[in-house]
Amino acid sequence: MNVLITGGAGFIGSNFVKYMLKEHTEYNIINLDALTYAGNLENLKNIGDNEKYTFIKADIRDKKKIEEVFKEYDINAVVNFAAESHVDRSIEEPEVFLTTNVIGTQILLDIAKKNWKLNPQDKHCRKYKAGVNFLQVSTDEVYGELGKEGLFVETMPLLPNNPYSASKASADLMVRAYHETFGMPINITRCSNNYGPYQFPEKLIPLIINNCLKGNDLPIYGDGMQIRDWLYVTDHCSAIDTVLHRGINGEVYNIGGNNEKANIEIVKLIIEALGKSEDLITYVKDRPGHDRRYAIDNTKIITELGWKPSYTFEEGIKETIKWYLDNTQWMENIVSGNYMGYYKKMYKDVDEDGR
Numbered sequence: 001m002n003v004l005i006t007g008g009a010g011f012i013g014s015n016f017v018k019y020m021l022k023e024h025t026e027y028n029i030i031n032l033d034a035l036t037y038a039g040n041l042e043n044l045k046n047i048g049d050n051e052k053y054t055f056i057k058a059d060i061r062d063k064k065k066i067e068e069v070f071k072e073y074d075i076n077a078v079v080n081f082a083a084e085s086h087v088d089r090s091i092e093e094p095e096v097f098l099t100t101n102v103i104g105t106q107i108l109l110d111i112a113k114k115n116w117k118l119n120p121q122d123k124h125c126r127k128y129k130a131g132v133n134f135l136q137v138s139t140d141e142v143y144g145e146l147g148k149e150g151l152f153v154e155t156m157p158l159l160p161n162n163p164y165s166a167s168k169a170s171a172d173l174m175v176r177a178y179h180e181t182f183g184m185p186i187n188i189t190r191c192s193n194n195y196g197p198y199q200f201p202e203k204l205i206p207l208i209i210n211n212c213l214k215g216n217d218l219p220i221y222g223d224g225m226q227i228r229d230w231l232y233v234t235d236h237c238s239a240i241d242t243v244l245h246r247g248i249n250g251e252v253y254n255i256g257g258n259n260e261k262a263n264i265e266i267v268k269l270i271i272e273a274l275g276k277s278e279d280l281i282t283y284v285k286d287r288p289g290h291d292r293r294y295a296i297d298n299t300k301i302i303t304e305l306g307w308k309p310s311y312t313f314e315e316g317i318k319e320t321i322k323w324y325l326d327n328t329q330w331m332e333n334i335v336s337g338n339y340m341g342y343y344k345k346m347y348k349d350v351d352e353d354g355r
């Protein structure tokens with residue numbers, strides 16, 4: 001199998017690339033990433049010179065390049081992680097969220113369709129090469145927010161509240177449309193908040209760990225009572241692997257570990273683990289449109305596909321904190337911007353902000 005993983009230099013993508021190389025030693029893994037500010041080749045350093053692994057610096061919006069990659073590597077599965085992923089950035093600059101998350105996904109779908117359809121010239125042909133699949137990595141944020149009770153189930157309407165989640169919901173609908181209109185083999189996974197090694201320090205857990213270590217203020221939005229359902233990143237990887245191999249064509253699967261925590265609870269837990277003071281907590285004005293609560297009903301993937309998470313939150317957060325303590329240089333290189341200097345040397349067309 002030749003698997004195209006897009007966005008494989010980011011947080012979850014890089015964990016998934018390594019997971020796949022370990023679990024499926026016979027697969028060829030092609031990692032395509034534009035190396036925006038969030039893509040970091042240091043995340044993949046320990047792969048070494050594995051001959052089953054190829055890295056391609058490219059943008060999912062670049063049709064010509066994507067065409068070439070499909071031809072050259074005879075791609076038969078796509079796992080699409082590539083996205084702008086930070087809600088705060090989507091509030092500042094929504095446009096790139098539409099071009100990457102929506103148009104980029106549509107370009108990948110279209111090129112996959114052309115390459116996989118048995119008769120690409122016939123618009124009524126709904127037959128595809130055996131074993132091909134397009135897996136769209138989505139988020140629970142597409143469902144909008146929950147009240148105090150209830151869980152997200154796959155059949156709920158999509159009611160996204162911010163430009164990031166709206167772009168992810170639009171991409172989900174486009175993936176669904178390619179399945180309904182063209183009969184394309186697809187799956188969509190909608191996962192809750194991930195945490196673990198290699199997460200860019202603009203996100204809550206690495207940000208708080210880094211600021212604690214530096215003795216800097218810990219900025220908390222609003223009252224800190226926003227509830228998220230946390231999943232350790234390798235559990236997300238194993239769930240995607242499960243859907244890729246056992247998912248029913250056309251189905252959507254929620255992924256989550258039943259770990260609801262308020263942001264402030266997580267912050268206090270990290271402060272305690274690092275022996276710091278709660279005086280560092282600084283409450284700041286809440287993010288506009290900040291959803292109060294997300295929580296996943298994971299019954300479908302558990303009962304129909306036999307997946308289950310292997311980390312409790314307590315185990316996962318312990319490993320995560322340890323990883324950031326053991327890898328302070330990784331964090332330093334990001335915070336100082338050094339990793340961008342490395343790209344500039346390697347890939348001369350990367351701009352100041354990494355786009």
Ligand SMILES: NC(=O)c1ccc[n+]([C@@H]2O[C@H](COP(=O)([O-])OP(=O)(O)OC[C@H]3O[C@@H](n4cnc5c(N)ncnc54)[C@H](O)[C@@H]3O)[C@@H](O)[C@H]2O)c1
Nearest residue numbers: 007009010011012034035036038039059060082083085194
């Ligand atoms: N982080 C979470 O908690 C979470 C939860 C559920 C779903 N997701 C989804 O998982 C995926 C990965 O999330 P993440 O947290 O690893 O994100 P990330 O921001 O760490 O990584 C995104 C990667 O995509 C690449 N990329 C961005 N634009 C690109 C483009 N136009 N062409 C090619 N590559 C491009 C970046 O360089 C980066 O390597 C996203 O689709 C996100 O919506 C994330």
